Amino acid sequence: MSLVALSELLGAAVRDPSGTVRGRVREVAIAPQDHPTRVAFLIVRTSAGQRTLAANALKSCGSTVRTLTESSAWERNIASDGVLLLKRDLLDQQIIDVHGRKVVRVNDVDLDSTPLNSHVSLTVVSVEVGARGAIRRLARGVVPSFTLRALLDKIPPRVIPWEYVDLIETDPARRVKLKIAYEGLSRLHPADIADIVEDLPPAEREAVFETIDEEVAAEALEEIDPHIQVSIVESLDSDRAADIVEEMDPDAAADLLGDLSEDRSGEILKEMQPEERQEVTQLLEFGEHTAAGRMTTEFVALPETAVVADAIDALKTFEGSREALATIYLTGPSNRLVGAVSLVRIATSSPAAQLSGLSDPYIACAPDTPDDEVAALFDKYNLITLAVADEHGRLAGIITADDVITMLRHRH
Amino acid sequence: MSVFRKGLKSRLLVFLAVVGPGLIVGEGGNDAGGIWTYSVAGARFGYSLLWAMVPATVGLIVVQLMAARMAAVTGKGLSDLIREEFGFRVTFFLMLALVVTNFGNVVAEFAGVASSLELFGLSRYIVVPLAAAAVWVLVVQGTYSSVEKIFLASSAFYVCYVLAAILARPDWKSAAIATLRRPETMAVADYGYQYVYMLVGLVGTTIAPWMQFYLQASIVEKGITLRQYRASRWDVVVGSLLAAVVAWFIIVACAATLHTAGRTEIRDAADAAQALRPLAGEYAYLLFAAGLFNASLFAASVLPISTAYTVCEGLGFESGLDKKFHEAPAFYWLYTLLIVTGAGVLLIPNLPLAHIIVLSQVVNGVVLPFVLIFMLLLTNDPELMGEHVNSRVFNVVAWITVAVMISLTIAMLLMRQ
Numbered sequence: 001m002s003l004v005a006l007s008e009l010l011g012a013a014v015r016d017p018s019g020t021v022r023g024r025v026r027e028v029a030i031a032p033q034d035h036p037t038r039v040a041f042l043i044v045r046t047s048a049g050q051r052t053l054a055a056n057a058l059k060s061c062g063s064t065v066r067t068l069t070e071s072s073a074w075e076r077n078i079a080s081d082g083v084l085l086l087k088r089d090l091l092d093q094q095i096i097d098v099h100g101r102k103v104v105r106v107n108d109v110d111l112d113s114t115p116l117n118s119h120v121s122l123t124v125v126s127v128e129v130g131a132r133g134a135i136r137r138l139a140r141g142v143v144p145s146f147t148l149r150a151l152l153d154k155i156p157p158r159v160i161p162w163e164y165v166d167l168i169e170t171d172p173a174r175r176v177k178l179k180i181a182y183e184g185l186s187r188l189h190p191a192d193i194a195d196i197v198e199d200l201p202p203a204e205r206e207a208v209f210e211t212i213d214e215e216v217a218a219e220a221l222e223e224i225d226p227h228i229q230v231s232i233v234e235s236l237d238s239d240r241a242a243d244i245v246e247e248m249d250p251d252a253a254a255d256l257l258g259d260l261s262e263d264r265s266g267e268i269l270k271e272m273q274p275e276e277r278q279e280v281t282q283l284l285e286f287g288e289h290t291a292a293g294r295m296t297t298e299f300v301a302l303p304e305t306a307v308v309a310d311a312i313d314a315l316k317t318f319e320g321s322r323e324a325l326a327t328i329y330l331t332g333p334s335n336r337l338v339g340a341v342s343l344v345r346i347a348t349s350s351p352a353a354q355l356s357g358l359s360d361p362y363i364a365c366a367p368d369t370p371d372d373e374v375a376a377l378f379d380k381y382n383l384i385t386l387a388v389a390d391e392h393g394r395l396a397g398i399i400t401a402d403d404v405i406t407m408l409r410h411r412h
Numbered sequence: 413m414s415v416f417r418k419g420l421k422s423r424l425l426v427f428l429a430v431v432g433p434g435l436i437v438g439e440g441g442n443d444a445g446g447i448w449t450y451s452v453a454g455a456r457f458g459y460s461l462l463w464a465m466v467p468a469t470v471g472l473i474v475v476q477l478m479a480a481r482m483a484a485v486t487g488k489g490l491s492d493l494i495r496e497e498f499g500f501r502v503t504f505f506l507m508l509a510l511v512v513t514n515f516g517n518v519v520a521e522f523a524g525v526a527s528s529l530e531l532f533g534l535s536r537y538i539v540v541p542l543a544a545a546a547v548w549v550l551v552v553q554g555t556y557s558s559v560e561k562i563f564l565a566s567s568a569f570y571v572c573y574v575l576a577a578i579l580a581r582p583d584w585k586s587a588a589i590a591t592l593r594r595p596e597t598m599a600v601a602d603y604g605y606q607y608v609y610m611l612v613g614l615v616g617t618t619i620a621p622w623m624q625f626y627l628q629a630s631i632v633e634k635g636i637t638l639r640q641y642r643a644s645r646w647d648v649v650v651g652s653l654l655a656a657v658v659a660w661f662i663i664v665a666c667a668a669t670l671h672t673a674g675r676t677e678i679r680d681a682a683d684a685a686q687a688l689r690p691l692a693g694e695y696a697y698l699l700f701a702a703g704l705f706n707a708s709l710f711a712a713s714v715l716p717i718s719t720a721y722t723v724c725e726g727l728g729f730e731s732g733l734d735k736k737f738h739e740a741p742a743f744y745w746l747y748t749l750l751i752v753t754g755a756g757v758l759l760i761p762n763l764p765l766a767h768i769i770v771l772s773q774v775v776n777g778v779v780l781p782f783v784l785i786f787m788l789l790l791t792n793d794p795e796l797m798g799e800h801v802n803s804r805v806f807n808v809v810a811w812i813t814v815a816v817m818i819s820l821t822i823a824m825l826l827m828r829q
Binding site: 088091092093104105107129134136138201202205227228231234235318 | 486487488495635669727
């Protein structure tokens with residue numbers, strides 16, 4: 001097994017069994033449908049035009065390529081968008097480094113060449129993003145290859161193993177053919193996905209949000225800068241946008257839809273499930289910088305007669321965000337707020353204990369309370385969640401501390 | 413009525429959201445080197461070079477619109493695109509050339525700061541380090557939008573030159589006629605090489621390589637996409653026109669006073685301000701000097717950051733003012749070194765400032781055609797631009813600009829022998 005760099009391979013002379021130079025390497029292609037990392041063929045420029053040199057006809061690969069077959073046996077190359085062309089699609093392009101959680105530019109690609117039966121098998125091992133790949137490309141053809149290799153060996157490589165590389169392809173049809181699914185990216189924390197997406201150009205952002213799982217997309221979207229949020233949602237079709245918005249926290253969804261044009265938010269609302277739509281439309285009616293605009297309508301509220309076991313059941317079936325679970329609210333007749341029990345109390349009490357007996361003195365604010373006062377309440381009472389109650393004392397929603405932190409950070 | 417007002421209001425809001433990059437880059441083009449060139453052009457040749465401002469402005473608008481369109485369509489910076497389409501080696505050498513060119517420009521800007529404040533009796537050994545520190549802090553500690561606001565406010569100070577020109581009491585009618593009239597071929601014969609040299613300088617300083625990179629990068633950073641492109645286009649056009657208007661007034665101010673009085677030889681822009689004093693009065697002198705200071709400091713803030721952006725994008729380093737120092741070390745180091753060494757050069761005693769400024773302008777002119785050719789190749793690539801490839805008019809104007817720049821530069825170099 002030996003490593004060969006893509007930049008060495010490109011432009012290398014291709015010699016047939018008799019040793020005659022028949023052409024030069026133009027491209028290195030992978031067919032992801034057949035094998036995710038193995039090179040399927042090389043494209044060779046010969047005097048008779050572009051030819052396809054199948055990988056199983058390769059005898060050796062390096063600064064010269066030797067083949068097992070005569071050049072007359074090489075087929076004419078037909079362009080296909082179902083193959084990944086390493087020079088065009090990878091070299092000098094941006095990729096997502098899933099391990100390092102950032103967007104990087106490819107300086108070179110490392111291929112492994114291993115003898116297999118009578119030929120050599122080429123597989124992609126890693127991409128180089130550091131100085132070594134850069135210097136190799138700069139000095140190639142200027143410095144003798146022997147000297148260059150000796151020099152490059154002294155430079156520590158900065159490589160990303162191929163399994164941590166997520167390619168970015170903006171054409172949806174081609175994405176399917178190349179089996180690009182952003183699996184690595186999807187496994188990251190939504191906040192990291194958000195950071196990565198913010199570093200991408202708009203078309204690439206759209207590609208990511210068209211592809212990744214709706215739930216992951218929704219969580220990541222919540223973490224993205226509001227301006228970029230809007231441009232991403234504007235670029236998606238309303239069907240897909242609705243799927244993602246449905247999965248978002250209702251308050252975040254309402255903020256986002258409030259920033260979109262009325263036509264656009266209307267289209268998205270129309271595509272949403274009735275239940276989610278109703279929640280979001282209610283929130284949309286409040287001013288963005290008030291308690292009602294900040295609150296979420298997904299929280300746990302139980303009748304004042306409930307016991308701890310009921311609360312634990314309610315926690316198990318709750319589908320909203322975890323931040324909302326820090327406090328369980330108690331309501332009396334006609335949904336009036338009567339108490340608040342912290343999660344710690346529930347965890348430390350016996351299942352039969354009455355919730356009303358565990359209730360702390362609760363703090364609530366009116367729906368039109370401005371941001372400043374909301375933050376002041378959190379500060380004064382050391383809150384994790386704050387209830388929002390209307391003029392009749394009915395529980396309308398809750399505000400969670402993470403939203404207040406975001407609000408404070410965005411203000412200065 | 414209400415529908416109309418709503419339309420107008422929302423259109424205005426869209427415009428205000430995208431305004432900035434075009435205006436900043438336009439005024440940034442009227443930097444220390446630019447003011448020097450315009451002053452000398454006015455002093456030496458009177459109104460007879462004013463005609464060149466018209467084609468130069470058209471060229472500027474066309475070129476900048478190409479950069480803006482690339483930004484809106486691809487969402488990528490110019491050096492990003494050059495890297496992706498033309499590979500590492502080409503990008504590396506272009507970036508190297510750009511760093512050298514822009515370094516020359518940075519030195520010229522600090523020279524402008526030094527010479528303008530020396531008019532007020534302040535020593536350059538004090539003001540240059542102070543200016544360098546101020547620039548560094550402003551850009552590193554601020555976010556993009558706050559920096560942009562300061563830049564925009566600063567561009568209002570260019571009105572100094574308009575006022576200075578009015579105080580110089582020029583012959584407005586002759587100036588207007590000279591601007592719109594076909595150039596006299598006699599002028600070339602009369603003045604010879606000097607005239608061609610000035611012409612290259614004039615076009616070269618109006619359309620500088622760094623401006624295209626800066627414009628495209630800052631439009632991308634602002635998140636402008638095709639939807640807002642119509643509004644962004646106005647930002648670019650208005651910015652270019654304002655830049656041209658300011659340049660025009662500088663030429664006119666110097667032509668009306670220095671040229672008329674026979675003071676055709678001036679060393680630098682500060683010298684021009686000095687020479688204006690007895691001819692146009694104390695206020696014109698002060699305005700001219702203040703304008704030079706503002707322009708130099710302004711460009712000294714824009715240029716290093718533009719260079720850092722461009723190089724890091726092209727070579728694949730993390731970049732952006734929104735990142736912290738440790739997240740984008742190459743970006744901030746390059747930025748810091750350009751400022752420190754650029755300002756440091758000025759502290760060498762007995763430095764021929766005027767020569768440095770001229771040289772930086774000439775290098776600009778030499779590098780520009782390469783940048784333009786890359787821009788043309790990119791904006792004509794249907795795979796990249798889709799339906800937004802260059803129209804024929806754009807191509808014709810841009811290729812003419814390239815051809816003229818190349819032939820004028822060669823002519824200048826040959827005539828100098």
